[in-house]
Amino acid sequence: MTDRAQADVVVIGGGPTGVAAAASARAASGGSARVVLVDGGAHGPRPVAGRPVAALLREAAAAGLGWDAARTAARAALADAGTPGAAVLDGIRVVLGRASLAGRGTVEVERAGADAAGGPLRIATKRVVLATGSAPALPDVTGLVDTRYVTPDTLLDVTDLPPTVAVVGAGRRGVALAQALARFGVTVTLVDAEERVLPLLDADVSATIEAALRKDGVRLLLGSPVVKVAPTLDDGAWVGTEAGSDVAAELLVVATGRRPDLAGLDLPSAGVTVGKAGAVTVDDRLRTSEPTVLAAGPVAGRRPDLGMARLAGANAVARLRAARWTPEPLVLSVQTHPAVAVVGIGESAAGRTEGALVHELVGSSGLVRVVVSGGREPRVLGATVVTTGAADAAAVAALLIAGGLPAQRLTDLAEPGTALATLAAALARPGRRPGTAVRSAG
Known part of the structure; x- marks a missing residue:
């Protein structure tokens, strides 16, 4: 049987962006708004982003920890960073589960975790804020779906770090992970179609980081896109590039960027438009094509931005004209x-x-x-x-x-x-x- 509830604002997404939007909606209403935060994660809302995995692993390697101890320490650090204080969620109802839009003014939640026993929940709401963040963007490469691989999000699930690793993607996540893994004494090959690492930054910055990677023993295979991936007999991966330079590794890490996480939201049912880049389209007041639905952060095609999230939450309860969003510089x-x-x-x-x-x-x-x-x-x-x-x-x-x-x-x-x-x-x-x-x- 489906339970029913009512809210003034439902925020979908329990990461730092979602928590900031929910808290802002509550504060902007003077504490009177009924705010529901739906979190699809396994550990509950996370008001503070954890430190990047690469930084945690590099520090563990510097401390002389082996892979098993390093991944345990990294997981503990990420869990501690995401633990919210009671005041952060004061007055906000938190529901664990996967949310979807069910037409204008309705959110359906398939409850999970500690809330699973309650069954489905249907929430009638005046406004919705989408803050579901991002997910790994996987390249369209032949054979990838048939090959075992991990992403930066799942790297810590690897119980044994093998002697050879291939990292595909020389953006900021790929280069950081390649260097961190190399410091555990394994052979790492970094592969990318671009001619240099960190191609969006100045060329001398790329050169400095390439020198640091080589010093740590990372092999750079740049300037040729990956065209095919296949599993090897030892459950590893063979990576073939357009230039004919092939790599065989016992672990494949795919770090080719991020995309807006829209999985399961059923945006068309509420009339929410998605742009060509795969992000929700918003106006300067953070409203989507359906004015009762707002969006902030990566789901709206932006980097994580708590200022943007707070404005989305405040605009969701605005009694008069909603405020305009002005992008601020992000590091x-x-x-x-x-x-x-x-x-x-x-x-x-x-x-x-x-x-x-x-x-x-x-x-x-x-x-x-x-x-x-x-x-x-x-x-x-x-x-x-x-x-x-x-x-x-x-x-x-x-x-x-x-x-x-x-x-x-x-x-x-x-x-x-x-x-x-x-x-x-x-x-x-x-x-x-x-x-x-x-x-x-x-």
Whole structure:
């Protein structure tokens, strides 16, 4: 028998985006809104994203842990990071299960986990917020469905790390995992169709990380797409590329990016349109083609953004006109050693920005690059950091970009040894036009 319930807002997705949207809806209504959070995960809502698996594994390898101990420690760290405090979900009903839209104003939940005994639940609601996040994007490669493989999401399910590993995908997840696995003493081959790793970043950043990968023993097989995959007799994988360079490995890791997770939502039943890129289409108030359904984060074709999630939750209970969403700069990090973090524009984009100047500090310890606008009071347009503590330094730059603050504020506020000081040291170097010769720090 199907249970029935009523809500003002149903948020589908129990990750950090969903939790932020649900909490925002509750707060924006002054605590009066009936908010239901539907979480399809096995462990309940996760208000804080866990650290990337690659970083956890690399640290475990540095501590001398074997694979079994490393994966156990990584799993424990991820579980601890996702445990919500009671205040985060205060006043919000949490339902465990898989949700789908059943026409306008109705959500059906096939309850699971601790709630499974209650059977199906049908919720009548005024608004729905989609916050289901992303899932691994698998390449359309012949033979993949017949071959054993793991993704970054399932790597920790591997009980025994074999001597040979092939990683397909040289984006930020692929390169970080390739390096981390190599530090356990196994032979890793990184394969990608692009000519360089991290192809969306500046070329010298790619070169720095390629050198670090080779130092750790990672074999790079770049510049030729994978055209076929087949299982081997030892339950491993044979990977064939267009250029004819083949790889045989006992473990295949597919790290070719992420896609919006729309599985099971039945969006057409509620009139919600999905764009060509596979993401839900939203307007500047985060409403989908069905105005009673909003969306935030990867499901809407954006990177995880808690500010976007909070606005979606607030707009779901707005009594008057909903607020417009203005994208804010987000830090893109790569969990390699050295670490990489980028926010705003880099060298190549600076070349297309009139009046932009590049300040940088290049040395044996890494690279710090700050792009600023022209004029009498330059403002920060972007930062690229390749060194220890990269994410912290880029986060400071993100705040300056979001606030439109003068670049000089970095120098005014910097304390020795801080992330601010790292960026300020780069700004103290003479500026150059994008694309001109790099000045070494000596």
